Amino acid sequence: xxxxxxxxxxxxxxxxxxxxxxxxxxxxxxxxxxxxxxxxxxxxxxxxxxxxxxxxxxxxxxxxxxxxxxxxxxxxxxxxxxxxxxxxxxxxxxxxxxxxxxxxxxxxxxxxxxxxxxxxxxxxxxxxxxxxxxxxxxxxxxxxxxxxxxxxxxxxxxxxxxxxxxxxxxxxxxxxxxxxxxxxxxxxxxxxxxxxxxxxxxxxxxxxxxxxxxxxxxxxxxxxxxxxxxxxxxxxxxxxxxxxxxxxxxxxxxxxxxxxxxxxxx
Ligand SMILES: Nc1ncnc2c1ncn2[C@@H]1O[C@H](COP(=O)(O)OP(=O)(O)OP(=O)(O)O)[C@@H](O)[C@H]1O
Ligand SMILES: [Mg+2]
Numbered sequence: 001x002x003x004x005x006x007x008x009x010x011x012x013x014x015x016x017x018x019x020x021x022x023x024x025x026x027x028x029x030x031x032x033x034x035x036x037x038x039x040x041x042x043x044x045x046x047x048x049x050x051x052x053x054x055x056x057x058x059x060x061x062x063x064x065x066x067x068x069x070x071x072x073x074x075x076x077x078x079x080x081x082x083x084x085x086x087x088x089x090x091x092x093x094x095x096x097x098x099x100x101x102x103x104x105x106x107x108x109x110x111x112x113x114x115x116x117x118x119x120x121x122x123x124x125x126x127x128x129x130x131x132x133x134x135x136x137x138x139x140x141x142x143x144x145x146x147x148x149x150x151x152x153x154x155x156x157x158x159x160x161x162x163x164x165x166x167x168x169x170x171x172x173x174x175x176x177x178x179x180x181x182x183x184x185x186x187x188x189x190x191x192x193x194x195x196x197x198x199x200x201x202x203x204x205x206x207x208x209x210x211x212x213x214x215x216x217x218x219x220x221x222x223x224x225x226x227x228x229x230x231x232x233x234x235x236x237x238x239x240x241x242x243x244x245x246x247x248x249x250x251x252x253x254x255x256x257x258x259x260x261x262x263x264x265x266x
Pocket of ligand 2: 168
């Protein structure tokens with residue numbers, strides 16, 4: 001991967017909310033075509049980092065480059081220009097309940113293109129086929145399962161044929177089999193459509209199955225990056241504790257409110 005083009009570069013990213021530092025100097029590089037996983041515990045800043053990479057949030061300091069463009073200071077139409085080339089699958093599926101599956105998937109196409117409805121219909125069919133939901137066009141979100149909703153979210157994320165797709169916790173809340181189906185789909189989409197994929201997750205099974213590269217985020221910093229093999233063999237005790245899901249180790253869990261609050265302002 002190292003010799004491929006860099007499509008995302010995050011440089012010394014710091015983000016404070018009030019006097020609380022959530023991201024504390026994040027550096028990472030994502031190469032074209034790879035599945036790059038950002039893993040880390042609840043609340044360590046994964047979703048916040050993702051929102052900075054897609055330009056939804058602005059850093060306190062540091063830079064974000066997306067597809068060769070520094071988007072740190074981009075807003076409005078400038079940002080939309082780059083955004084058209086990326087797809088986003090949200091932590092909650094974020095479907096509109098009153099719209100059918102097909103209408104949900106067609107949203108980006110209706111918003112960003114002037115294509116005729118008949119063309120959009122064909123494109124939506126193709127995307128639904130890719131996520132294994134052929135024939136589901138007319139159902140409402142309330143009529144399908146959580147796993148299917150995730151897949152509709154994926155179909156919508158690839159509607160515009162993005163160069164990069166971002167997934168926030170794609171397998172959270174799914175049973176192990178459905179989670180494995182979603183993992184397989186992420187790999188399929190990445191390989192078939194040659195999409196660069198950035199996946200935020202704390203699902204270790206997912207990490208081991210899908211990742212070409214892994215970055216472990218802890219307390220607003222990247223603790224370690226590498227291939228799955230390299231991460232598995234990491235000498236870092238925190239990385240090992242996280243991979244093994246060990247309650248005892250250097251990563252602290254707060255049982256007293258005062259300790260927690262003190263830690264937040266450190
Ligand atoms: N807009 C905001 N204002 C204040 N604090 C925020 C804001 N957004 C996020 N935070 C804080 O930043 C921290 C990181 O949140 P974030 O949602 O990025 O974590 P996460 O790693 O995605 O967690 P999870 O695994 O539970 O999804 C949290 O403590 C959260 O309360
Ligand atoms: Mg999150």
